[in-house]
Amino acid sequence: MEFPLNIIKCSSFNNIKEKLFNTLECYSNLLPESKDAKILLKPNLNANMNALTGNTIDLRILSALIQFLKVKGYYNIVIGEGTNSGYYRNNISVISRLKVDNLAKYYGVKVIDLNFSEPVYINFEDGVKAGVAEELCNADFIINMPKFKTHFEAGMSVCLKNLIGCLVGQENKKKTHEDLARNILNINKKVIPHLHIVDGLIAMEGLGPTKGIPKNLGILIVGTNPFLIDLLCAKLAKFDHRLVTTLKLAEDEGIITKDYHEYIESLDIDAFISEFEKPKANFFASFIHSPKRQKYFLAIRNTRFFSYLASTEFFGHLLFLSGLRQDNFIKNEMKFEGLSFNENLCEKGCTKCADYCPIGLKLPDQINEKENRCIECLYCFLVCPNRALEFKGELGFLADQLRQYDEVTRKVT
Numbered sequence: 001m002e003f004p005l006n007i008i009k010c011s012s013f014n015n016i017k018e019k020l021f022n023t024l025e026c027y028s029n030l031l032p033e034s035k036d037a038k039i040l041l042k043p044n045l046n047a048n049m050n051a052l053t054g055n056t057i058d059l060r061i062l063s064a065l066i067q068f069l070k071v072k073g074y075y076n077i078v079i080g081e082g083t084n085s086g087y088y089r090n091n092i093s094v095i096s097r098l099k100v101d102n103l104a105k106y107y108g109v110k111v112i113d114l115n116f117s118e119p120v121y122i123n124f125e126d127g128v129k130a131g132v133a134e135e136l137c138n139a140d141f142i143i144n145m146p147k148f149k150t151h152f153e154a155g156m157s158v159c160l161k162n163l164i165g166c167l168v169g170q171e172n173k174k175k176t177h178e179d180l181a182r183n184i185l186n187i188n189k190k191v192i193p194h195l196h197i198v199d200g201l202i203a204m205e206g207l208g209p210t211k212g213i214p215k216n217l218g219i220l221i222v223g224t225n226p227f228l229i230d231l232l233c234a235k236l237a238k239f240d241h242r243l244v245t246t247l248k249l250a251e252d253e254g255i256i257t258k259d260y261h262e263y264i265e266s267l268d269i270d271a272f273i274s275e276f277e278k279p280k281a282n283f284f285a286s287f288i289h290s291p292k293r294q295k296y297f298l299a300i301r302n303t304r305f306f307s308y309l310a311s312t313e314f315f316g317h318l319l320f321l322s323g324l325r326q327d328n329f330i331k332n333e334m335k336f337e338g339l340s341f342n343e344n345l346c347e348k349g350c351t352k353c354a355d356y357c358p359i360g361l362k363l364p365d366q367i368n369e370k371e372n373r374c375i376e377c378l379y380c381f382l383v384c385p386n387r388a389l390e391f392k393g394e395l396g397f398l399a400d401q402l403r404q405y406d407e408v409t410r411k412v413t
Ligand code: SF4
Pocket: 345, 346, 347, 350, 351, 352, 353, 354, 363, 364, 383, 384, 385, 386, 387, 388, 389
C-alpha cells in the first residue's frame, strides 16, 4: 500500500505532544522545503461545542502540531475553518467561543474564518458551482484535522466530510446537500490535504454531529490518504463502511479498491476497535432527511420566507426540538472572569486538569498565577472529577452545553 497510516494511543497533553512529534517525524519528508511556506491547518470546528463533547478538534492536538511546525522552523502558519453555517448565519464566532483565537494568539499564528474568504469556484453535481476558500488554493501545505464522530446524514464524519468547512459561507455550504456524498467527494477532488490528523481522543457516537455522546477512544490517526483513514475509522467504530455514504460512493466509483480493504485487514488494530452507537434521528427527522425526500425539503428550506422564519428564535427553537435542526444557536456569550481553586476538594495524586491543559500549565497550582497566559478553554474546569475548579463570571451559551454534557464529560475524560 502506497500510503500507510499510524494509530497513536495517547491521553495527556505531554503524551500527545511526545507521540505526535515522533509520528510526524516519519512524515517530515513531505513538509515543504521553504520555511516561509504557507501552512494551513484545517481543524474541525463544527459548532461551539468543545472537544470534550466529541464535536470539535481537541486544542491539545492543535497546540502540539503548531509546536512541532515551529520547531521545524515554519512561521507562516494559519488555522482556517469555515464553521457550521448556522453559526455563521447567526453571527456567532465558533472560533472565538472555542478559544481557538486565544490559542492562535498564544503561539503567534493566524486564524481565519473561511466563511468570510474569497471563493474559488469548483464543480458540484448538476452543473452547480460552489465556492471554496481561496486560502486552500494558495496554501503550500494543508493539514486536515477532523474529529472522529458519527453523523446522522453521512453515517460518519472524518477526513472526507471535514472538508465541507472549506466552503465559503452558508450560500455555498447549502449546495452540498443537493447530493451530499457526491459533493463531498467533489470537494476532495479539488482540495487535497497533504496530511490528515484525526482526533479520536474523545470521539462522538450516537446522534452526531451535535447531539451525540462523547466516547473516550484515546487515539490519533495520522496518514496521507483520507479514503483509507475513513475506512479504518469505520472499522474501528464497527460500522459497515457501506453505511458511510462517502465510503460507499468512493467504493462504487472504484476509488476504494480491494487493496484498501486488504491493507486495513493486515493492521493489528483489535485493541483500538470499539463499537460506536449508530446515529439514529427521530422518525420525523429521518423521514424528512431521507435522500428521496430531502430535495423537496431543501426546495422549501431554501426559500426566502423559510430562511427568514428559520432565523427567528421561536421557529429556530421549534426546528431544534423537532430534530430537524441539530444546533441551538444561543446568542449569549460567556463572560470569563477566571477560575478559582478549592484545595479542599482536590484529590491527591490526580493529574487530570494538567493532562487536559492545551498549553501545558502546571495545574492546579498555576491556576491562580496572574501571568499564566491561560487561553480560557475551560478544559480543566470541565474535566475535574471533584469540581475543585470553579468558574467565575457568566456561563452564557455554555450553560446549555453543561446541562447536556457536564456529568458525562467529567466521567468520560
Ligand atoms: S482535576 Fe481536580 S481533583 Fe484533579 S488535580 Fe485538578 S483540581 Fe485536583
